[in-house]
Amino acid sequence: MTPVTDLGADIDPARFRTVLGHFCTGVAVVTGHDGEAPVGFACQSFAALSLDPPLVLFCPAKTSRTWAVLAESGRFAVNVLAEDQQDVSAVFGARGADKFASVDWTPAPSGSPLLTGALTWIDCTLEAVHEAGDHYVVVGRVTALGEPSDDRPLLFHRGRYTVTEPVTDALAALMPWPRPDDWL
Secondary structure, eight states, X not given: OOOOSSTTTTOOHHHXXXXXTTSXXXXXXXXXXXXXXXXXXXXXXXXXXXXXXXXXXXXXXXXXXXXXXXXXXXXXXXXXXXXXXXXXXXXHHSOSSOGGGGSOEEEOTTSOEEETTOSEEEEEEEEEEEEETTEEEEEEEEEEEOXXXXXXXXXXXXXXXXXXXXXXXXHHHHOOOOSSSOOO
16 A cells, blocks of 8 residues: 555644644653663653553654653663653743753662652563654653552643543443453
8 A cells, every 4th residue: 555645734833733632631741771871751752552461652852962862772661651751741841951850769670760750650672663743753662660559640632731530430430341342
């Protein structure tokens, strides 16, 4: 099948960003270590991909200097941020200064930084990389997992951080997701 290349050519990038901003995402920091120094960047394009084998994905920009280090090392950790970690997201979302100067961390089994205060973490080895426009789709094989947390996640919606609200309806909180797609 030959891909059609002119579809979407008339999509305005600002409108595209605004429309997709209506999809609420969690905020994570993808980290790694090159043997000399830790690296990391804030990431909204992270998702679970497969249970068997356990795979996740994230999408770094092709211009990301951090991605180049992660690709070379072949391993990374994903730190899922808590709702009180907006400052951590801002630090790792900016270019420049030593991002690890303002955060505490410990090494994951892979050596990748695990940020103190994160809801949980996922340690991975690089499984595959696919080109996708101005980004890569990076697939990681999960090798270790952090403990789950009852705290609330940091979310991003319509260009700004947002928070979840506790479930007040006890019946709604007990409603199960349909199976077999309920893999979480």
